[in-house]
Amino acid sequence: MATTSCDVAIVGAGLGGCFLALLLRRRGQRVVVIEQGPSIPSAGADFLKPPGLRVLARHGLAELVERHGLRRDLIRYYHDGEPIRECRFPDGGFLIRPYRELVELIYACCAMEGVEFCFDAAIERVEREGDRIELLTLSDGSRLRADVVVGADGTKSAIRRALDIDQVAMPYDRLLMRVATVPLSASVAQLNRLYFSSGGWLAYLYPLDRDQARVFVGLPPEQDDAVFGGGGASLVDLLRGFVTDSTDAFGSLPAAAWHPIRVSSLRVGAYHKGNAALLGSAAFACHPMTGMGMSYTLYDAEILADVISAAGGDQALLDKLLQARYEPRRQAHRQLIDYGDALATTFHDRRAYLRAFRADLHIYGDEAAPRTTPALQPI
Structure with a gap:
């Protein structure tokens, strides 16, 4: 050619x-x-x-x-179900x-x-x-x-x-991420919330538009098959252990399509x-x-x-x-x-995470x- x-x-x-x-x-x-x-x-x-x-x-x-x-x-941050800090972004x-x-x-x-x-x-x-x-x-x-x-x-x-x-x-071998798009609930529409647990889990819920929300779940890779591979573990039950102010989103999670993300x-x-x-x-x-x-x-x-x-x-x-x-x-x-x-x-460690968090990089890069x-x- x-x-x-x-x-x-x-x-x-x-x-x-x-x-x-x-x-x-x-x-x-x-x-x-x-x-x-x-x-x-x-x-x-x-x-x-x-x-x-x-x-x-x-x-x-x-x-x-x-x-x-x-x-x-x-954005509000939680650890083991308790709010620990907020990060506010100025100028819009x-x-x-x-x-x-x-x-x-x-x-x-x-x-x-x-x-x-x-x-x-x-x-x-x-x-x-x-x-x-x-x-x-x-x-x-x-x-x-x-x-x-x-x-x-x-x-x-x-x-x-x-x-x-x-x-x-x-690769971040100790954290496997999965993502789903679900109907928007009132709590997610209200505020972006990022939850962490001492057991190595995280969940981030935020709105995409007026109708849909995105939910990210991170978990130790050895637990993925039990939760998402038909192993019998209930995702909602596990999230209840550390996700507290976004429980109105739980009803849509079991039927959602969860896509794995390797980071x-x-x-x-x-x-x-x-x-x-x-x-x-x-x-x-x-x-x-x-x-x-x-x-x-x-x-x-x-x-x-x-x-x-x-x-x-x-x-x-x-x-x-x-x-x-x-x-x-x-x-x-x-x-x-x-x-x-x-x-x-x-x-997974509340104090260590708060020490590591840098508002300057998070907001202004x-x-x-x-x-x-x-x-x-x-x-």
């Missing part, structure tokens, strides 16, 4: 890939987004914290994204919007700007000359030559493997090589307890768009700018990953916080 060319090829049509494509296309770049799935990915977080919302606002997208989302400004709080809806909005903006998308197109082969990626061959036999290649293709990134960039993935942290040895860079969970992954992964990815995409545009096709300048402006993001990501590790390993950072509020 014929070889086509573009300025930037982005592998992965998730939030980071679509947002980067939009920013680059607005600056006159010819962008092709390659997605191995048949459509926009549906798996991702439902939260945008203040840093991510500010990124979207800088590019005129805040009103569009918020139009059908839910604003929340408070954070936004809840189902991940797929959010990405579809950005995708629609991309389509209107003229970004080209290739779905059902896995990366079959990556040809390199030294550190530079010269040619991408897709599963349908088509070939693509790009001045810049961005791997936004997840934790198993084909671009990262092709670049021979080292990675360290650490790992990911650290990589570099964020770029030659004319290629990594974005989103191809570059880093942290525990979802931080709630900051998507906000960091949006900011990373903004930096990448600035760097690629400023380089103007000059490969030597691109490498220098990536080294100077993008590689330092590894330090911020490392801090976030370490923070997620601390939360995930202490939540690595942005410069106001002089007075809102602290966890005692109950």
Whole structure:
């Protein structure tokens, strides 16, 4: 098949890939987004914290994204059924919007700007000359030559493997997560509540919209079969031991479809090589307890768009700018990953968890916080 060319090829049509494509296309770049799935990915977080919302606002997208989302400004934390602290988010709080809806909005903006998308197109082969990626061959036999290649293709990134960039993935083996979407109850509509137990369980309940709620349950993996595999244990009975102010949601839980989620942290040895860079969970992954992964990815995409545009096709300048402006993001990501590790390993211990919790990271991420950072509020 014929070889086509573009300025930037982005592998992965998730939030980071679509947002980067939009920013680059607005600056006159010819962008092709390659997605191995048949459509926009549906798996991702439902939260945008203040840093991510500010990124979207800088590019005129805040009103569009918020139009059908839910604003929340408070999360209450419990341990063994007792409220222990609250975390309040200033300046309008954070936004809840189902991940797929959010990405579809950005995708629609991309389509209107003229970004080209290739779905059902896995990366079959990556040809390199030294550190530079010269040619991408897709599963349908088509070939693509790009001045810049961005791997936004997840934790198993084909671009990262092709670049021979080292990675360290650490699964959270002591906590298996499951998620279900259920009818919205009054208590969940009222407040986001996150429950922990001394036995290593957690439950997080929050609204998705006016009709539905999301429920996350985390449990020791050795108990999963007994609860979700037909082993006879009652999920509701076990939750009653530590979930106290959300019991009106229990009636919908037994019939819900519970999907398992394996959670790992990911650290990589570099964020770029030659004319290629990594974005989103191809570059880093942290525990979802931080709630900051998507906000960091949006900011990373903004930096990448600035760097690629400023380089103007000059490969030597691109490498220098990536080294100077993008590689330092590894330090911020490392801090976030370490923070997620601390939360995930202490939540069963009330005092240890409260010591580990950092309101500055939870609310502002690595942005410069106001002089007075809102602290966890005692109950």
